[in-house]
Amino acid sequence: MKNEKFIGSWELIKWTAELNDGTAFFPFGEDAVGRISYDSNGNMSVHIMKNNRPQFHSEDPLNATPDEMFTAFSDFISYCGTYQIYTNPNQVVHRIKISSFPNWVGQNQIRKFEFKDDKLILRTDTIGSSKHELVWQKAK
Numbered sequence: 001m002k003n004e005k006f007i008g009s010w011e012l013i014k015w016t017a018e019l020n021d022g023t024a025f026f027p028f029g030e031d032a033v034g035r036i037s038y039d040s041n042g043n044m045s046v047h048i049m050k051n052n053r054p055q056f057h058s059e060d061p062l063n064a065t066p067d068e069m070f071t072a073f074s075d076f077i078s079y080c081g082t083y084q085i086y087t088n089p090n091q092v093v094h095r096i097k098i099s100s101f102p103n104w105v106g107q108n109q110i111r112k113f114e115f116k117d118d119k120l121i122l123r124t125d126t127i128g129s130s131k132h133e134l135v136w137q138k139a140k
Contacts, residue, residue: 003085006038006092010120010136012048017130027132028075036122036136038083044094045080048134079104090114092122 012034018024026032034048053075056064064072079099085092094109111122120136 003087005115006083006085006120007040009035009037009139011035011139013119013135013137015048015132015134017132019130020126025130034134035139036120036134042082042084043080044083045078046094047078048076050075073100077101079109085113 012032014030015027015032015034016024017027028048028050031051032048033051034046036044036046038044054068054071056068056072058064077100079094079096079101081097082095083092084095090113092111092113094111096104096107096109099105109124111124113123114121118137120138122134122136124132
């Protein structure tokens with residue numbers, strides 16, 4: 001099933017996580033930036049990063065120090081693939097083909113979804129030790 005409300009690009013407004021003990025936090029800070037896109041052919045991509053990440057000393061992205069690479073990887077997540085929408089319950093399944101986190105390649109990531117006002121809210125079950133909520137607003 002396709003849901004026309006999903007189609008387009010969405011900008012990240014807020015990403016929060018909650019640990020099993022109820023502690024809430026912002027995984028990439030309160031000012032994290034990101035974009036998620038869904039097209040009418042069933043393709044999707046998502047990119048999220050910490051704001052104001054430090055630049056590498058080299059202009060060559062393949063010529064970074066180990067510390068620069070560690071920080072760049074730790075402060076960024078991205079994946080793309082296809083998606084399927086289910087409305088009972090409201091879930092979108094991201095079928096991951098490419099990911100900055102290698103463990104997700106070939107996996108399905110399930111997100112509960114809700115449209116509230118002009119926002120798309122995606123929620124996860126527990127991933128590792130926390131549940132996540134991402135609030136997106138249609139990009140202009």
